Amino acid sequence: MRVTVLSGAGISAESGVPTFRDDKNGLWARFDPYELSSTQGWHKNPERVWGWYLWRHYLVADVEPNAGHRAIAAWQDHAEVTVVTQNVDDLHERAGSTAVHHLHGSLFEFRCDRCDMDYTGPLPRMAEPALEVEPPVCHCGGLIRPDIVWFGEALPDEPWQRAVEATQSADVMVVVGTSAIVYPAAGLPDLALSRGTIVVEVNPEPTPLTRSATISIREGASQALPELLQRLPALLK
The missing domain is CATH 3.40.50.1220 (TPP-binding domain)
Known part of the structure; x- marks a missing residue:
């Protein structure tokens, strides 16, 4: 079968694991999901988007x-x-x-937003949620983003x-x-x-x-x- x-x-x-619309710690509660999960939101404030996804990455890693x-x-x-x-x-x-x-996509996979190369390097540690975190930088100079399908992406x-x-x-x-x-x-x-x-x-x-x-x-x-x-x-x- x-x-x-x-x-x-x-x-x-x-x-x-909080559902998408519930998955906003108090730090991000005032932001529309589109601001945190779209290419427009990423280009406007990559530090905020990275902070939210990094928090979700570690949150999911702690559940069974x-x-x-x-x-x-x-x-x-x-x-x-x-x-x-x-x-x-x-x-x-x-x-x-x-x-x-x-x-x-996956919270455990990452890629460069410029050259699209997979990223397997170190991630910033996050003991407590932080509103904004600097994303890692690729060798090409692009920013490392989560390999997640955002609003408007295929x-x-x-x-x-x-x-x-x-x-x-x-x-x-x-x-x-x-x-x-x-x-x-x-x-x-x-x-x-x-x-x-x-x-x-x-x-x-x-x-x-x-x-x-x-x-x-x-x-x-x-x-x-x-x-x-x-x-x-x-x-x-």
Whole structure:
């Protein structure tokens, strides 16, 4: 069986990772998300944007995968599992999932904003959140930025193509913890449904996907996912 998982902020929130709109320490609370997550905001004040993302980088490093992440990794013992995630953390990988495609980038990868070269050098330490932090400088003179997809930027080609391929080849698609409103990722379940694929939504709250999903489970990831594969035959009757 081939299982494709589309995960969103909800699964990581269960590990203590704030969702995007909540992920603003008091220092940044007065700023619009666009100021912190756009090329315009970066060019206007790279120190502020870097400070916010560096804080998120260290925040995520201190949390652990939850039962939902671990369950998805454990499915690999019984199925061919591909994870397509809108999240920028590494919790799926730390839980043990081996095929993970990040549609929106990663808090643990960095590149130069001028020459686009990957950056693997040291990062400033951050014991406490700081409103502004000087970004590292590349050998070409450009500033090092997080390898995150900001507002107005295109998704990276390779993860997106892998996501489409995984959706087209899936026997079952599990959509967990996503609002189903952020495109183009939100179009993947529709693609699966158009091919007759079973789509299981796991979310405590209804979403735009709820009406069209094959099954919609009103539970959190940690509650629903550990036994989902075993429950699936009964749920589909």
